[in-house]
Amino acid sequence: MSIDDFNPAWWCPGPHLQTVWRRLYGEIPSVTLRRERWETPDDDFLDLDFLDPDPAGGAGPIPTVLCLHGLEGSSRAKYVLGMLREANRLGWRGVALNFRSCSGEINRQRRFYHSGETTDLDWVVRRLTARFPGAPLFLIGFSLGGNVLLKWLGEQGEKAPDSVRAGVAISVPFDLAAAARSIDRGFSRIYGKVFLKTLKEKALIKERQYPGLVDPARVRRIASFAAFDDQVTAPVHGFLDGLDYWTSTSSQKFLDAIRRPVLLINAQNDPFLPSECLPRKIIEQSQCLSAEFPPSGGHTGFVGGPWPWRVRYWPESRAFAFLSSVRDRLDND
Numbered sequence: 498m499s500i501d502d503f504n505p506a507w508w509c510p511g512p513h514l515q516t517v518w519r520r521l522y523g524e525i526p527s528v529t530l531r532r533e534r535w536e537t538p539d540d541d542f543l544d545l546d547f548l549d550p551d552p553a554g555g556a557g558p559i560p561t562v563l564c565l566h567g568l569e570g571s572s573r574a575k576y577v578l579g580m581l582r583e584a585n586r587l588g589w590r591g592v593a594l595n596f597r598s599c600s601g602e603i604n605r606q607r608r609f610y611h612s613g614e615t616t617d618l619d620w621v622v623r624r625l626t627a628r629f630p631g632a633p634l635f636l637i638g639f640s641l642g643g644n645v646l647l648k649w650l651g652e653q654g655e656k657a658p659d660s661v662r663a664g665v666a667i668s669v670p671f672d673l674a675a676a677a678r679s680i681d682r683g684f685s686r687i688y689g690k691v692f693l694k695t696l697k698e699k700a701l702i703k704e705r706q707y708p709g710l711v712d713p714a715r716v717r718r719i720a721s722f723a724a725f726d727d728q729v730t731a732p733v734h735g736f737l738d739g740l741d742y743w744t745s746t747s748s749q750k751f752l753d754a755i756r757r758p759v760l761l762i763n764a765q766n767d768p769f770l771p772s773e774c775l776p777r778k779i780i781e782q783s784q785c786l787s788a789e790f791p792p793s794g795g796h797t798g799f800v801g802g803p804w805p806w807r808v809r810y811w812p813e814s815r816a817f818a819f820l821s822s823v824r825d826r827l828d829n830d
Contacts, residue, residue, distance in 0.1 A: 503791040503811045506800050512766040513684060515795030519575050523808065526578035528585060530593070535624070543617060544600035546572040548581045548591035558632040560824060561590040561625060565618070565642030567668075567797060569695050571599045576667075576797050576810070580637055583813045587821070590629070594621055596642075598699055607707050609699060611730050612641050612673055613746020615649040622649075626660040633827075635820045636664040639797050640769070643669035644748040650759065651751025663758040663823040665816040668767055668797045671752075672774040673743035677723040685768045688796075689722040700729045752779045752786060760787050760819040762812055764794030789815065 509518050530546040537543060550559050562584040564577045571577075572593030581591035596610035597617065603609075610617075625634060638646030643666035650657060650664060670676035680689040700716050711729055719725050727739030736742040761780065765772040772790075780786045791799075799811040 503789070503794060503799055503815075504801055505793040506802050506805075506808070508805055509798075509800045512764070512768045512793070512795045515764070515766075515793060515798035515800050516688075516768060517795075517798075518800050519798060519808075519810065522805070523575050523810075525575060526582045528578055528582050528591075530572065530581075535621070537617070537620065539606060541597060541604050541606040543597065543621065544572075544595045544602075545621070546593045546595070548585050548593075550585065550588050550590045558629070559588065559590050560584075560633040560635060560820075561592060561629055562635045562637060562820070563621070563625065564591070564593045565636070565638040565646055566593070566596070566599065567640030567642055568612075569599070569692050570639070570642075571595050571601070574639075576639055576812070579810055579813050580816065583817050587817065590632075592625065594618070603699065603702050603706075605706075607703065607710060608734055609703065611734055611742070611746070612644045612670070613648055613742070614734070615645055615652060618645055618649050619653075622658060622661065626658050629660075632660065633662045633824060634658070634660040635662055635823075637816055638664070638666045638669070640668045640670065643667055644671070644673070644746070647671075647748035647755065647759070648746060648751045650757055651748070651754040653756075654754045655756050657757055661757055662827060663760075663820055665760045665762065665812075665819060666748075667762045667812050667816070668769070669748060669761065669763060670770050671747060671749040671776050672770070673747045674740065675774045676770050677726060677739070677743060679769055679771060681721045681723050688768070693719065693722060693725060696725055696729070700725075700733075703733070749774075749776050749779070752776055753783060755783070755785050758785055758787070758819075758823050760789065760816065762789050762799075762815065764796070764799065765790055765792045766794070767796045769796045787819075 535543045584591040597604040598609040731742040802808040
């Protein structure tokens with residue numbers, strides 16, 4: 498485990514400014530996406546956005562990068578678009594999965610998505626593998642999407658499809674219980690309120706779709722992120738309560754079963770997760786996991802560059818340096 502050369506921008510200090518700067522002030526990466534709606538086996542749908550490679554690119558199978566967004570994000574999140582742009586720069590195919598209810602249209606089934614829901618990812622990975630035979634598949638997950646990615650890789654272990662070559666997980670809440678407590682304390686409560694607004698709206702829409710699914714009056718009274726998980730996320734998705742949900746789906750318990758190269762990127766000052774929850778010991782004992790845990794960077798931020806008009810987002814270069822090294826190593830074996 499090492500600390501790579503991320504240097505936070507002098508004009509963007511502290512965990513909170515690092516966390517919100519790109520969302521509030523960063524440019525929207527210019528990429529041309531093509532949407533496909535995939536009907537799922539349970540009569541629902543998933544919207545995926547594709548960034549197609551240049552048809553005049555090099556010979557051989559073109560790598561595919563599948564991106565998974567964070568809580569209440571989407572394929573239009575700037576950090577996702579930045580990764581897709583970087584993939585396109587290399588001549589790779591980019592794909593962004595919108596979790597159920599996150600593409601701009603509410604999904605049809607009773608459930609939507611959560612930190613441990615991996616059946617949709619499994620289905621998408623296998624469909625991409627069949628669609629692009631022989632093409633290497635790389636996975637990148639942010640925050641909640643990173644937890645989903647790591648949990649799925651751990652569940653699969655040695656049985657992961659051969660097409661899946663490596664992954665990168667950024668700003669992962671490895672311990673969901675600790676993350677829920679953190680987001681309900683201090684300044685981080687502001688983030689919790691932002692998430693709660695849209696989560697509660699979705700819960701009320703779901704109740705209108707499926708009367709009795711939740712108690713609308715109770716949902717409106719929810720004032721903390723942890724309470725939402727306990728009163729909505731858990732019962733809607735078949736968990737006993739919030740604690741059962743957090744314990745069952747935290748990616749930390751799946752890390753030692755991962756059998757693909759994975760780079761973990763988390764800032765030690767991430768306002769969503771105490772630094773003591775970073776899984777250092779598991780990483781040290783793993784042959785597949787490597788990590789970059791710089792002191793600063795906030796949550797999915799990692800804002801660098803000499804000036805606000807010359808910004809660099811370190812995870813993009815770091816992720817693709819890692820994925821390219823894995824590809825080169827496998828090609829030479």
